[in-house]
Amino acid sequence: MKIILLGAPGRRKGTLAKKITADFGVPQISTGDLFRAIVKDSTPLAEKVKAIMESGGLVPDEVTVEIVKERIAKDDCKNGFILDGFPRTIAQAKELEKISQIDTVILVDVPNETIIERLSARRTCPNCGEIYSALDYKETTCKKCSATLIQRDDDKPETIKNRLEVYENNTAPLINFYGDMVFKVSSAGSPEETYRPVKTFLENLEVK
Numbered sequence: 001m002k003i004i005l006l007g008a009p010g011r012r013k014g015t016l017a018k019k020i021t022a023d024f025g026v027p028q029i030s031t032g033d034l035f036r037a038i039v040k041d042s043t044p045l046a047e048k049v050k051a052i053m054e055s056g057g058l059v060p061d062e063v064t065v066e067i068v069k070e071r072i073a074k075d076d077c078k079n080g081f082i083l084d085g086f087p088r089t090i091a092q093a094k095e096l097e098k099i100s101q102i103d104t105v106i107l108v109d110v111p112n113e114t115i116i117e118r119l120s121a122r123r124t125c126p127n128c129g130e131i132y133s134a135l136d137y138k139e140t141t142c143k144k145c146s147a148t149l150i151q152r153d154d155d156k157p158e159t160i161k162n163r164l165e166v167y168e169n170n171t172a173p174l175i176n177f178y179g180d181m182v183f184k185v186s187s188a189g190s191p192e193e194t195y196r197p198v199k200t201f202l203e204n205l206e207v208k
């Protein structure tokens, strides 16, 4: 089962992906996570990617596509995967068509007003990647691995605004690009409420 998760920043795509992985056994491939791992090194690529991420812009398509290609060639992807944060441009989507045949696109949607508040409150575990909301989780350490939670640099208000603009200009056109393949779900409710219709939909999906 090969799934694309589409949606602007803060739509809880990562949280949804983790639930799909748990039930359907396909790995989550988050290009954001792959880039966050890359910037930990001190290579010229790391420096370049770091500056782009801090501004809320997009890493060039060639670099991004190459990283995804390498990742989906790995053994754990042979029965499928969930692409979380990729493709983010029409050019990336066209490249993806050359390397894999996607079964469905899940559009995670919620009104813009709640997003800035949600993203500003997001706390991430730098060790295991677990995501929390400071609105309902008051601890400063991760429940799973006890690492100290951080606020991602690109979850700060000035960067969020730019990320939302980048989404509107570059990524939102993918909704039309994928047309009938898109299954839309609202993430306005709890993560469980968001997941319920997605689970039913995936259980009934015919995979290629």
Ligand code: AMP
Residues within 6 Å of the ligand: 009, 031, 032, 033, 035, 052, 053, 056, 057, 058, 059, 060, 064, 084, 085, 086, 087, 088, 089, 092, 154, 163
């Ligand atoms: P995310 O965690 O998905 O919000 O990604 C964090 C940042 O990584 C983005 O703001 C971009 O700078 C970069 N990034 C992630 N995925 C992509 C992609 N598909 N194309 C270009 N840049 C990306």
